[in-house]
Amino acid sequence: MKHNFGAGPCILPQEVFKQAAEAVIDFNGLSLLEVSHRSGDFVQVMDEARDLVKKALGVPAGYTVLYLQGGASLGFTIAALNMMRDSKKAGYINTGTWASSAIKEAENIGVDVNVFASSEDKGFTYIPKNFEIPTGLDYVHYTSNNTIYGTQFQRIIDTTVPLVCDMSSDIFSKPIDVSKFDLIYAGAQKNLGPAGATLIIVKDEIMGKSTSPFMPSYLDLKKHAEKDSMMNTPPVFSIYTSMLNLRHLIANGGVDAAAIRNEAKGNLMYSEIDNNPLFFGPVTIEDRSNMNATFLLKEGAPSEIFDAMWKEAGIIGIKGHRSVGGYRASMYNALPIESVKVLVDVMNEFTRKNG
Ligand SMILES: Cc1ncc(COP(=O)(O)O)c(C=O)c1O
Incomplete structure (x- = not known):
């Protein structure tokens, strides 16, 4: 027997592996891998997979759940593009590699990034505290769990500025108050499901308000929300297995x-x-x-x-x-x-x- 302590992709419940494997062979008479994403059977899966995220996290009304692709790495750019407003300024907390990548990608699309807190001075071995959040920012971004260094925010950042969080490696590990956030994103491949899908939880009122002159359709959350996460072919296997895993999570408390x-x-x-x-x-x-x-x-x-x-x-x-x-x-x-x-x-x- 193997004990898999991998950082992601990682272990999922054995029962979920089994059910996912069965669906690859027989999903209502077809393989899950050949089924059209436009078929009624898969539309039902997508709907349930989104509803179960809302149920598991107690997502309040006024938020939309999306399953996209590109991992949290594309999430860095999606977040910056969709949150950009007139000031084009954003505040970031640098807690290591993934936070630094988020900063770099925001800068790449023209955001003026203010790193108002960082733990770089001690090799990212702690979570910055007692920082002051500057004024005049379009949004604040942080990484709730730093997969590489083993640090984790124990509290949500307290701010009235729109809040964005990369929750790739601790989403679904504990309760969170989604109402504090404007945008949450996470690669699926830790507590949600297999690699392939990126989960987005977005406050409805922030969509369609970007001031970025550059907005490819795939990166526009409003377009995805209008198409119920079906603007293009979604990662069918990852979403189906995430749905199974969310059922399992809810059934187990x-x-x-x-x-x-x-x-x-x-x-x-x-x-x-x-x-x-x-x-x-x-x-x-x-x-x-x-x-x-x-x-x-x-x-x-x-x-x-x-x-x-x-x-x-x-x-x-x-x-x-x-x-x-x-x-x-x-x-x-x-x-x-x-x-x-x-x-x-x-x-x-x-x-x-x-x-
Ligand atoms: C916190 C965090 N953010 C971002 C990423 C990058 O995710 P992806 O490989 O889905 O692009 C990872 C990957 O492990 C991560 O742990």
Whole structure:
């Protein structure tokens, strides 16, 4: 048995894998992969997949849910283009690689970006606090969970400026108050479903108000909303499987229950990192992510022995992102706590033999 701690694409519930596989063979007499996205059967899937997002997160009236493509990487540009207003100024919080990419893409389309808070001074190992948000901004953007560094905002940014968030790696892991946001986007491939779809939750009143002179149809959220996410061929398999996964999430207590399970996994993992003398965590304790726990071996500890031991235990995907090294245990919704116990046991055993 494998214990998949991969950062995304990542583990989904086994039952969802099974149901998705069955639909590839038989979806109302056809393969899901050959069915027309315009068919009644698929339109129903799209409708349910969007409704379940609203149900799972308690999305209030006045918001539209869209499934697009291009990943969160195209989301960076979509967000900047659709939120651009007269000032063409936006505030960004830089918490690492993905936030930096969001900044770069906004600048690429002519946004005057003010990075009013950053954790770059300490290698992105903390979440900036006590910052002042400048005035005169079209919008403020932040990344709720920093997949690479293992930091996570524990609170929503408090502002009256329109708020945009890249929630790729913690959406559906806990309850969120969607009414605080004007635009949320997330690549599907963590807690939602397979890679291929990008989830967008957008406040209706912000659509169609961009002042950008450049607006390709595919990047215009208003056009997608008018076509019910069917302006062009949607990523059928990713959306169908996301629908199955959302059904599974809701049947298992929704985001409230997921948050409790994720907290338990996080506590188990971090208590091992803190108490094991051969390991340490680089992230400020109150900013730690329950989705991605980053940790390092202390100097002199034999990494080749540790690596051999976790591989032997069936663990995969715990090498840190290539840009930061070390280790990263990604513990998305579908990762059972039993897998975290296996990793913790390996860390203990390693220290017993090598400490
Ligand atoms: C927080 C965050 N934002 C953006 C991205 C980029 O997403 P995509 O590969 O869907 O473009 C990732 C990928 O892991 C991420 O974790």
